[in-house]
Amino acid sequence: MAETFATQKPATLIWCMGATQHTVGTANVRAFCILLLATGNVGGNGNGANIFRGHCNVQGATDVGLDVVTLPFYYGLDENAWRHWCRVWDVPFESMAARFDTPQMMGVPGIPTTRYFDAVQMPGQGAKREGDENYLQQRDSLKAMVVFGHGGNTVTRMPEAAKGLEKLDLLVVADPHPTTFAVLANRRENTYLLPICTQFETSGSRTASNRSLQWGSKVVEPIFESKDDYEAMYRLAGALDRAAERRAMPVRFQAELFKHIEVQGQQPSAESILREINRGSWSTGYSGQSPERLKLHMANQQHFDLVSLRGKEGTPVAGDFYGLPWPCWGTPEMKHPGTHILYNTNLHVKDGGGTFRARFGVERNGETLLAEGSWPKGSEIEDGYPEFTVAVLKRLGWFDELTAPEKASLEHHFGANIDRASWSTDLSGGIIRVAMEHGCMHYGNGKARANAWNLPDPVPVHREPIYTPRTDLIAQYPTLPDRRGFRLPHLGQSVQARSNTVGRDFPIVLTTGRLVEYEGGGEETRSNKWLAELQQDMFVEINPGDAQSRGIRDGQWVWVTGPESNSRARVKALVTERVGPGVAFMPFHFGGWFMGEDLRGRYPTGTDPIVLGESANTITTYGYDPVTFMQETKVTLCQIRSA
Template sequence: PDSVYWLGSAKHSNEQAYMFRKFAAYWGTNNVDHQARICHSTTVAGVANTWGYGAMTNSYNDIHNSKAIFIIGGNPAEAHPVSLLHLLKAKEQNNAPIIVCDPRFTRTAAHADEYVRFRPGSDVALVWGILWHIFENGWEDKEFIRTRVWGMDQIQEEVRKWNPEEVERVTGAPGEQLERVARTMANNRPGTVIWCMGGTQHSNGNNNTRAYCILQLALGNMGTSGGGTNIFRGHCNVQGATDLGVLSHTLPGYYGLSAGAWAHWARVWEEDGDWLKGQFDVIKDAAGKDKSLQNLTGIPVSRWIDGVLEDPDNMDNPDKVRAMVLWGHAPNSQTRLKEMKTAMEQLDMLVVVDPYPTVSAILHDRTDGVYLLPACTQFETRGSVTASNRSFQWRDKVVDPLFESLPDHVIMAKFLNKFGWADRFFRNIEMDDPETPNVESVTREFNRGMWTIGYTGQSPERIKMHMENQHTFDRTTLQAIGGPADGDYYGLPWPSWGSADMKHPGTPNLYDLSKRVSEGGLTFRARFGVERDGDNMLAEGVYSKDSDIQDGYPEFTMQMLIDLGWDNELTAAERSVIDGIAGVKTNWKTDLSGGIQRVAIAHECAPFGNAKARAVVWTFPDPVPVHREPLYTNRRDLVEDYPTYEDRKFYRLPTMYASIQKQDFSKEYPMILTSGRLVEYEGGADESRSNPWLAELQQDMFVEINTRDANNLGVRDGAQVWVEGPEGAKVKVMAMVTERVGEGVAFMPFHFGGHLEGVDLRDKYPDGADPFVLGESSNTAQTYGYDSVTQMQETKATLCKIWTA
């Protein structure tokens, strides 16, 4: 089973994403993933390991309440244009200063009160430079840190090293400017921090995202309206597909892959756990003992090509990847496209499930073994999706499926019938017909299992009721004022605790102590134990409004209910379910009755406990975030001081770090290459480049080059140039000579495809299926490099050389 790779999609509805991950489980593999790996995996890992949940803490609308807006690694004006309206509202009504930190002067930077240009790949150094001024001047929120943060003393020790001179040496940002930024953030609280893929797509991306979180913890900007970390996601359901576990390292709801996690989902599915385990292969561990692949993280999508090309003796995979199923994924959104071409040609079979052929149809030179299954668009099916702020919406079908296309969940059902697992898979899911699962019934199944993140209160009926009564919700608070949804927050942003019958209103802003838990308040999650090295990890003297436990406390278990004398509040039915799971060891996230959550919330306690946020993550390669130079760096003077990691194996594959960085590519490839979005296109853009109105607006792939660099290279604006990366792959694009980028930096958008190293591949598309606009993919020239925790690809800081074509 591990020789087949199942690559899912952020375009799936929640129900389809859930079915896809369950499908992989029944197939018997964790070689399943989707786009989130290459956009925000370092966010989810960094944020979840700081305070408990890996998601946006507030909302776009809540930015109306911000007194300062700090944007790093994001360009909302072009990448999330609607969000800019919310930012500008805060700027207008609160006089909120906007600070933009970016290697490029973007359209967002044009709205900024303070624009900070810094060197790509030096985010941690930049944030520590800002924190240096905050700590130096005593501007940190000392009481917030004392009561709600663990490990800030270790952060301060690291930050002391980053005086203004060292920060400018590494980042290029002047010390006096960062002092101004620090003062602005300190004087205008609460402020919000916004980031996107500019901060995540690095080989130390998890360090970046944790540094952003720590900045907010130091300022006391967490758990408050107008503050928080507003993490902007991309595709329409990338948040939902992430939550539903279309990932190689977890089951739905971030339960992980432990034996306990599988036992939980087997109970939800009413499946034989031994049968499920038997679907997975077994390999030998280092000691020669059998190890089930059921509990081993799969190959991430960022590395699937290595699953094909790597020597099997170097992998923790029984065989090479021999078949690839790309189900709603743009391959040109990934790096190393020349190697991907080779990998596609070595596969036994390539299956593309998509409304569009995508670059998958033309990148390779295959003449057989490639199958295109036409899938519907979102307008031809129905189901729920989850927005960046964790809120649900229900999409109704607009038209019936066109031509021979089918909804994704119907295609999955057809596969399940062929493989003979349909009866087991749909045991508790109603069917509209033998090959059409009832979408609402699928929603109810994941409602029964996703207690960890409160995906349990959002029944189809409640979600649809919110959609029908959108006019009753306040546009800033997102709370309904009267009407059938009175008091609810729009879309029931998770966690919506307990069952739908509890009518929890959703949680608008995570970790907000000013509200009752039953009304959307929350503490920091007690996910990391109650003490560390003798230090208390629980909150000290702070708690959610009207909590019956007025101090920190661990996560709730049946034993804890007994100890508190609250177990007599369980119903007989709830107690029976709890006894059947693990008795007194049953906890809030494995109790299928919901009784433990119900009783905890009746006492205004958070089911997951009340702890301190963790500024130091002892389980990560860098417990305290540190600056590390990109693998391909032209600052050889910094490599000794700030080296990358040693090579190591994880996610089943050997991963190179130091062995690449020790090579000096900077003489031949002197310029930094970074990438980003355009407002006209989305993702790999097969869909949006096939739209004539959008295609007319952006017709050519290009590279932005600073005026001085262009003049030194003899490159004129509008000329065709070659851009070559240090691994030898090159692209032929139009030059845009501009001051947007600084000297020594080049920028390319990542939305194009259909050309490969100067060759137009339009003739290879199926008749009538080629997009209006084709062009080189920036990722052809992008290079090897993966985050040390999540295997996120490094696309924001590599090297290149440019010359006239």
């Protein structure tokens, strides 16, 4: 296979969440990218990295900033980023800064969803004991949580999650169905379930895995008394404002953050939300996909070529790529067609071409990081170059090609610092427009890098999982040492050492994953009678050899036990050669049973899914990627016995 991949062109590499859900998750992804770069499979038709997403708009939700390390569209968390978004939202920077406990906290990444329960259970800095690293790097523990569209049973270490949920002062679950969050802990007070519309009961843009945006129109009025996400957030912001008024606090949410959002009654319009995205997201080229352009694509779907994704000549969408895949640079008026293939130097930048981004500086250890001998078709600069700023435009003598309104916008927002205004913070889009007129990529023309010098393991290396049956490999391939990240302690080698003592009692490698019938946490799909009928019982796949040595028959009940928190799950055995000897697999979509207990009685009447079952993540264990804190769901240890 390696030879085929290296010699046959084009080749593409497809992966999904699984590759990332490891203690070496980002290293895996970087290794894949390096493989594609080394084999010359980037930037052309039919090649490249294709990362498939599991749900509608997962890509879009990530882009608009649910990652706790960045403001929307990957601007980061530094002051420049905050000032940029304050300009977009029309909110004074000082007002935004005043919302934080200390000025430093404004730039500190938040707490990832994989660790919320640790943040509830750990003391904050105020209650920290001398010499104890087991604390949260903020004033207090996590006290309240609002969960929008998140299953809960998709996160590892559920016995710890149950304890964390019990300890929260306030829990709000906003979802079309009551999720595992709603029933896992036996909460009686200060727990709210907000019924939220499904994607078919609301409108808005949705981004697919290929970065294309589609306009989704409301298919039906909400069937139940639910509200869509926009209205729920708008009304929450309003309630916070009223509470702040009563307490004479200066902070305002609805009054300050919806200035450019059209609201009818209590309903913010999806179109105006996308327009605000367009106004601020120059960094990733979400700026050209106006609601009007997306709706035009939806109305002319028949005019796009199914292979090239291009609109056919002589149609209203001629030349555009379907869904204006980001980056769709500049303003909507610039009519950029979107970028179907990233880093394609065979096209003009105004036609969807591109370069590798010059985002790691211009040189390192005396060697240039800018491109050499490579530029996009039609570029006036036939060499590498750094990112465009006003200063760069001036040096090139192109500054006066900016229009008067573009210059006025730059003057207004940057004043004396105008030279430092960059293509990604220029709200007029003028810097991008001028650079592209000259065939240049405003984000620079650099080299791709295989050596990520600012990350742990700059070049990916093998590291044994935290819980491994091959303890003989730990010395040579240890996981990373204990450290801190995301306000939390992040244990590595100290937990990995447990493999030496638990291996005998938990000899089977357990991995988890998806089923075709169910989606994510599964509440929505397990509530659908057609799908529920196809998968009626939570199960564990076990190899016939392992089943025989344990006296386990196909279809019988078994207990799966794990090496942390005395975890156990009662599931049915699926004896199959789908898994090899010594390996077991469990799907992660089930919930509503916990360590042998049926929690059906905890769902509000009539809202319980048809199928309930133990969650695979009751058994999964500690282990996080060092950069993203993505959880280790793919490798742990377990034991299986007849129930």
